[in-house]
Amino acid sequence: MRIRRTSYATVRAVAAACALALVATAAAEDIGQVKVARGTVTIERAGTQLPGNAGMRLKRADVVTTGVDGSVGITMSDNSLVSAGPNSTIALDRYEFDPTTHQGRFDATLRKGSLAVVSGRIAKQSPDAMTVRTPAAVLGVRGTEFVVHVDGP
């Protein structure tokens, strides 16, 4: 009886560890890549500021900021194209994409500046699966190409 209880606890501990490992893997996954970076481009990741260069891989929850002279172009793993002009801040709040089923979820926030989007497979597969938030509104993306501007303070 005691042996069985111990092994049960072990199984649960192992299961918990596996679940954690899975979560960790998912969090570290590349969700997109910077393709174009002009002027000042900064990526804020887990409290650190990184210079945004062409070729850089992006992670979930990255916040992309451009300076007065900056612009940036990003290709996401679902083939969405996200680009921003000067003085812009975009947060990649939530991103999940299954490359086999094309199911997923993409939520970004434009805090200020200008954003151009060509939506990809996530929005094509399920029309409510992509949103862009601004300080005053929420945009539901059914497709495909649009632009958003938020006057910065």
Place this chain on the structure above:
Amino acid sequence: MARSARRAARWWTARAVAAVAAIALTACATRQETVVLLPEKDGHDAAVVVRQGDTQSVLDKPYAAAQVDRAGTRTYVASPAEVDRLFGPALAAQPARPARFTLYFVEGTDRLTEESARMFDSVLAEIARNAVPDIVVVGHTDRVGSDAANDVLARQRAEAVRAALLQRGIAADSVAAEGRGEREPLVPTADGVAEPRNRRVEIVVR
């Protein structure tokens, strides 16, 4: 003395808070947002739904636009000149659209057909145009043979094309290869049917 200094400090803090609040309110009051749906290149049903609180506006025509501020949402038709003025740099930074290629194989092998082997150079040319290419090669088979054997063959086809790309100088960490077996035929067939169009790799360069 200490007490009056503290009082002065409190007074200045209150003034500073009031000033920041006034600036923040002004910024909110004047802040305006603009959303414009752009014309579609491949003519799909495009739309963006703009939700502000309980109100919802649907933009579903080329250049249909919405202006959102604290007073509410106003829809109108934007001009290409306005789009260019507000979004010129953002649109200029847009990455190239992903390019797709399909290459075909000799039955039961990971050897390209002669015609597809000739197309290989156009894949390389597309990769060369991209400053930071990210390439995905997905292998497929027709429905001759077992599922398990086709999983192996599909993977081999993708790996063979990946190896050929690396041999031509493409960086290893920019090419991913995966196999889908017979699960995603280009042309649906019954099991066991030989179909040349399903013996393929699909390459995306983005």
